Amino acid sequence: MTEQLDDLADLIRDERLRDLRVALDDLNTGDIxxxxxxxxxxxRAVTFRLLPKDTAVQVFDQLDQALQHEIVEGLKDTDVAHFFESLDPDDRVRLMDEMPASVARKMLRHLDARERALTNIVLGYATGTIGREMSPEFVAIPEHWTIGQALEKVRLAAMDAETVYTLPVVDGHRLLKGVVSLRELMFTDEDTVVGAIMSEADSVDADHDAEDAARMCADRKHLAMPVTDKEHRLVGIFTVDDAMDILERAESEDAARHGGAEPLNRPYLSTPVLTIMRSRITWLLVLALGATLTVQVLDTYEETLEAVVVLALFVPLLIGTGGNTGNQAATTVTRALALGDVASRDVFRVLWREVRVGLTLGSVLGVLGFLVVSWRWDWDVGAVIGLTLVAICTLAASVGGMMPLLAKKIGADPAVFANPFITTFVDATGLIIYFVIAMAVLGL
Amino acid sequence: MTEQLDDLADLIRDERLRDLRVALDDLNTGDIxxxxxxxxxxxRAVTFRLLPKDTAVQVFDQLDQALQHEIVEGLKDTDVAHFFESLDPDDRVRLMDEMPASVARKMLRHLDARERALTNIVLGYATGTIGREMSPEFVAIPEHWTIGQALEKVRLAAMDAETVYTLPVVDGHRLLKGVVSLRELMFTDEDTVVGAIMSEADSVDADHDAEDAARMCADRKHLAMPVTDKEHRLVGIFTVDDAMDILERAESEDAARHGGAEPLNRPYLSTPVLTIMRSRITWLLVLALGATLTVQVLDTYEETLEAVVVLALFVPLLIGTGGNTGNQAATTVTRALALGDVASRDVFRVLWREVRVGLTLGSVLGVLGFLVVSWRWDWDVGAVIGLTLVAICTLAASVGGMMPLLAKKIGADPAVFANPFITTFVDATGLIIYFVIAMAVLGL
Structure with missing residues (x-):
């Protein structure tokens, strides 16, 4: 496979496009x-134009948004219009979000009335809501229909609808009454009324947060979930693959932020070096600015340092351990938040747990630190290191556990507060604790 | 909702179990x-026993493995046997993996012949492969059948099979020839032969890595994928909700390891404090041991430190910046690896990118550092800090980018190598660079 792809790359370099087109025919969508x-x-633009129309639409569907945008930019206007029409309304909206408003408007005008109306429904919801990610093309079954009628409708609609495996059931006012699966329809008698076999619908409001809705869909193992408006009228449906897309984007964002960078939103190797650099520099500067706090703290205690230079030796170890402890706590709580295992109101339960965990961890490390440092240097330096470890670990675990909850409460991204910010905060306060303990124990 | 749950908790405390049972009836599976x-x-065991049988099975299916295990331990033997029988073979195997071998064997013996045979198929594959996660209960359609025959088979099998929406098509020797979706069956003429409308199957080998297979299923937006043996004979199927379970477990593991702790494998608030502490202490000790390297390095340069104490002030800032830069690179590459955007063989492409990114980042920070430190202290100290920042950022980005690829190559978990290990490594080498530059510039 790998070699095959390298061969293809050679074909492009040698401009043997006819051969490339033939070679592409042998690949499946995923490989392309x-x-x-x-x-x-x-x-990429050259290769994409060589694909047969059907394959092109499928491939396009699986690309990252940034790459989709670049490809559309490389197509001729007539091609774009045709292509745009072949997309699902929700995918169309995601692509429009990436384009200049003028281009987006022009493309909307090219659509036929029905497709434009569907697209406008999705466009009506705010970015980040599930309304913006749902499909307005669903097959709804009236509750008084028989299963025979329902199956007939499914057969007629099967091509256009986003899914036919989970079917919302509605009353005469488009109010959502329940759902029925195609599987249930298929092994029930044709004359039964749909309302009699439908089950309660697990639906979500169109203004609901998209990530939260996607997590719900995943946790409850639904193939699709109906989306309703405030009056509980059916407005759309979102499927498990929409949910997986949303979750994958959210995980990528969390992972990047956790590592102290902005998400790239595109494959690593296709991202220009300057873009990668820009995704990191702001964070790095903010963190470096935060780290100047440690310079200030050490500057304040410079006389103490001058008197007992040996204290300087343990600075990286102490703040490193503090950072690690805080990081562990923050990661655990951030993940628990993402999975819905913990909520903002659990703040005191979390704090009480983390204080105990931090104290236990600190005690273990503190005793070890005391023994090793006493043996190698002096017992009083050992006592300073031991006590500092206990204090720093307790502080770090508590702060690390609280920060994600705090972030959630003020509407910030919990992943942001994890590693980098906690490290900076714990570094500075940890150093103050260190010198206060040192001055007390060493009698400076 | 929140208040409602608190009320339920009150009912348990007051031992009003009859009221609790009534109250539980009003909740949906997700809330329970x-x-x-x-x-x-x-x-938890008390509450679980109050649930109606059907609800209990559904709820059980959505719980984490550790909690499932605890619940089974709390049930009577006869209940366990009945309960065990109602699970799908793949869920049964996952539960057995958590139990003592003797209990697992006893439960296997209670199953009827068919269920035991199905369970044994899944048990035959190694942990971590997709064979262990697949369902052996599928509906396979012979390729020469008509669509009418196929639909009839689906109707009969609809209750037992894991899914009927994606149907594998086989020949007389059980060799996988393709797949057909229920949707396609439903709007094609009943007399058409299945072989004529089936599409190429995107299948996966039973010995394939489970996480990799799950990612494939998610990326290619399949509702289910057929699983085959080495001879390409159909042995099972795995569905998109299996895939999401696998991915969620993998993400939790990555997140925990990334934060320097072992995954809890159970909801945070239901985990005993001692278990949380144990999941973190090993890592913390290993990292602290690594950090003693920094003590050694500083000890070596103690004379230099004594001569120019001001050098000590910048230690946390410099190693912190190095750690952050390395962490950013590692996180990006780890995520790219997980998404399949980067492979082990891209090691030089990644290195060359990260060297350039690190050098650019280091230059920006270095110039800023030089200006600020020169203004506040001396120009020669400023030069030391500026040059060290350039060197540390370049080193950290390169090491951070390489480590996940190296880990992958030696079969270790890339997430493990990210944050904690890189920080330790970059801390120690960064300090050496710092003192070498300082001694050269300051002429010590």
Whole structure:
């Protein structure tokens, strides 16, 4: 496979496009996507134009938004219009979000009335809500219909609808009454009324947070969930693959922020070095600015340092351990928040747990630190290190556990507060604790 | 909702079990799961036993493995046997993995012949492979059948099979020839032969890594994928909700390891403090041991420190910046690896990118550092800090980018190598660079 892709890359370099087209025919959609993701902008556009129309639409669907946008930019206007029409309304809206407003408007105008109306429904909801990610093309079954009628409707609609495996059931006012699965329809007698076999609908409000809705869909193992408006009228449906897309984007964002960088939103190897650098520099500067706090603290205690230089030796170890402890707590709580295992109101339960965990961890490390340092240096230096470890670990675990909850409460991203910010905070306060303990124990 | 759950907790405390049973009737499966996850072991077992049988099976299916295990331990033997029988073979195997071998064997013996045979198929594959996670209960359609025959088979099998929406098509030797979706069956003429409308199957080998297979299922937006043996004979199927379970477990593991702790494998609030502490202490000790390297390095340069104490002030800032830069690079590459955007063989492409990113970041920070430190202290100290920042950022980004790829190559978990190990490594080497530059510039 790997070699095959390298061969294809050679074909592009040698401009043997006819051969490339033939070679692409042998690949499945997934492989073509992998191949495109590894190419530069220009070669990607060239290769994409060689694909048969049907394959192109499928491949496009699986690419990251940033790459989709670049590809559309490389197509001729007539091609774009045709292509745009073949997308699902929700995918169309996601692509429009990436484009200049003028281009987006022009493309909307090219659509036929029905497609434009569907697209406008999705466009009506705010970014980040599930309304913006749902599909307005669903098959709803009136509750008084028989199963025979319902199956007939499914047969007629099967091509257009986003899914036919989970079917929302509505009353005469489009109010959502329940859901029924195609599986249930298939093994029930044709004359039974749908209302009699439907089950309670696990639906979500269109204004609901998209990530939260996706997590719900995943946790409850639904293939699709109906989306309703405030009056509980059916407005759309979102499927498990929409949910997985949303969760994957959210995980990528969390992972990046956790590592102190902005998400790239595109495959690593196809991202220009300058873009990668820009995704990191702001965070790095903010963190470095935060770290100047440690310079201030050490500057304040410079006389103490001058008197007992040996204290300087343990600075990286102490703040490193504090950072690690805080990081462990923050990661655990952030993940628990993401999975819905913990909520903002659990703040005191979390604090009480983390204080105990931190104290236990600190005691173990503190005793070890005391023994090793006493043996190698002096017992009083050992006592300083031991006590500092206990204090720093307790502080770090508590702060690390609280920060994600605090972030959630003020509407910030919990992942942001994890590693980098906690480290900075714990570094500075940890150093103050260190010198206060040192001055007390050493009698400076 | 929140208040409602608190009220339920009150009912347990007051031992008003009859009222609790009535109250539970009003909740949907998802809410019951949330409620159980927040209870202690004992109250959870009590509450679980109050659930109607059908609800109990559904709820059980959505709980974490550790909680499932605890619940089974609290049930009577006859209940366990009945309960065990109602699970799907793949869920049964996952539960057995958590139990003592003797209990697992006893439960296997209670199953009827068919269920035992199905369970043994799954048990035959190694932990961590997709064979261990797949369902052996599938509906396979012979390729020469008509669609009418196929639909009839689906109708008969609809209750037992894991899914009927994606149907594998086989020949007379059980060799996988393709797949057909129920949707396609439903709007094609009944007399058409299945082989004529089936599409190429995107299948996966039973020995394939489970996480990798799950990612494939998610990326390619399949509702289910057929699983085959080495001879390409159909042995099972795994569905998108299996895939999401696998991915969620993998993400939790990555998140925990990334934060320097072992995954808890159970909801945070239901985990005993000692278990949390144990999940963190090993890592903390290993990292502290690594950090003693920094003590050694500083000890070596103690004379230099004594001569120019001001150098000590910048230690946390410099190693912190190094750690952050390395962490950013590692996180990006780890995520790219997980998404399949980067492979082990891309090691030089990654290195070359990260060297350039690190050098650019280091130059920006270095110039800023030089200016600020020169203005506040001396120009020669400023030069030391500026040069060290350039060197440390370049080193950290390169090491941070390489480590996950190296880990992958030697079969270790890339997430493990990210944050904690890189920080330790960059801390020690960063300090050496710092003092070498300082001694050269300051002429010590």
């Amino acid at each position: 996507v992998n191949f495109l993701e590894r190419l530069g902008v220009k070669n | 799961v949330n409620f159980l996850e927040r209870l202690g072991v004992k109250n």
